[in-house]
Amino acid sequence: AQTVTQSQPEMSVQEAETVTLSCTYDTSESDYYLFWYKQPPSRQMILVIRQEAYKQQNATENRFSVNFQKAAKSFSLKISDSQLGDAAMYFCAYRRAYSGNTPLVFGKGTRLSVIA
Amino acid sequence: GAVVSQHPSRVICKSGTSVKIECRSLDFQATTMFWYRQFPKQSLMLMATSNEGSKATYEQGVEKDKFLINHASLTLSTLTVTSAHPEDSSFYICSASKQGASDSPLHFGNGTRLTVT
Numbered sequence: 001a002q003t004v005t006q007s008q009p010e011m012s013v014q015e016a017e018t019v020t021l022s023c024t025y026d027t028s029e030s031d032y033y034l035f036w037y038k039q040p041p042s043r044q045m046i047l048v049i050r051q052e053a054y055k056q057q058n059a060t061e062n063r064f065s066v067n068f069q070k071a072a073k074s075f076s077l078k079i080s081d082s083q084l085g086d087a088a089m090y091f092c093a094y095r096r097a098y099s100g101n102t103p104l105v106f107g108k109g110t111r112l113s114v115i116a
Numbered sequence: 117g118a119v120v121s122q123h124p125s126r127v128i129c130k131s132g133t134s135v136k137i138e139c140r141s142l143d144f145q146a147t148t149m150f151w152y153r154q155f156p157k158q159s160l161m162l163m164a165t166s167n168e169g170s171k172a173t174y175e176q177g178v179e180k181d182k183f184l185i186n187h188a189s190l191t192l193s194t195l196t197v198t199s200a201h202p203e204d205s206s207f208y209i210c211s212a213s214k215q216g217a218s219d220s221p222l223h224f225g226n227g228t229r230l231t232v233t
Contacts (some may be wrong), residue, residue, distance in 0.1 A: 101147065
């Protein structure tokens with residue numbers, strides 16, 4: 001079974017600074033997808049960024065970027081120019097590639113605080 | 117973008133009663149929907165996979181007779197918590213993706229906060 005590990009239960013960052021959230025995963029599959037979701041206090045799940053395992057290029061989305069190391073099974077999220085609105089719970093998630101539909105497997109999450 | 121609507125957002129019920137939670141995909145067809153449960157300050161745990169027109173697949177440790185799932189159409193899945201107990205109090209959230217699109221992110225409903233008194 002696939003597992004996702006987020007080793008940082010809590011992180012904090014000064015406003016306008018950069019922070020990196022760690023994520024590792026374990027799988028025997030060669031084709032899969034990785035995601036970072038943000039969950040603010042409203043508990044709505046918001047997609048931050050996604051990465052296809054077959055792509056070597058790291059995904060970027062405005063201030064958010066990932067460092068995807070397939071061999072190391074590592075998928076970290078970098079948030080640049082942190083803003084107060086970035087404060088939330090961040091979940092790393094894995095999804096097996098399949099012709100049908102497969103569920104997301106989540107890590108335990110990292111709570112990010114942004115200090116003004 | 118794809119939208120998933122979940123209702124109700126909050127419900128309080130008495131112990132022993134049943135509660136139904138609806139999950140609708142508003143602008144796409146979803147042959148499969150997923151139901152997750154989230155305890156306070158914890159991650160989302162998959163409860164079951166809901167398949168349109170067939171029986172749901174439950175994760176190990178999830179009681180299928182307590183958490184009844186019905187997926188009667190391509191846009192609606194329901195989760196019924198039967199004979200609810202206080203320990204069933206939790207945040208329940210559904211998700212779906214477009215048919216056959218495992219490369220797409222899952223779209224989530226806004227969740228239902230269930231409190232059993």
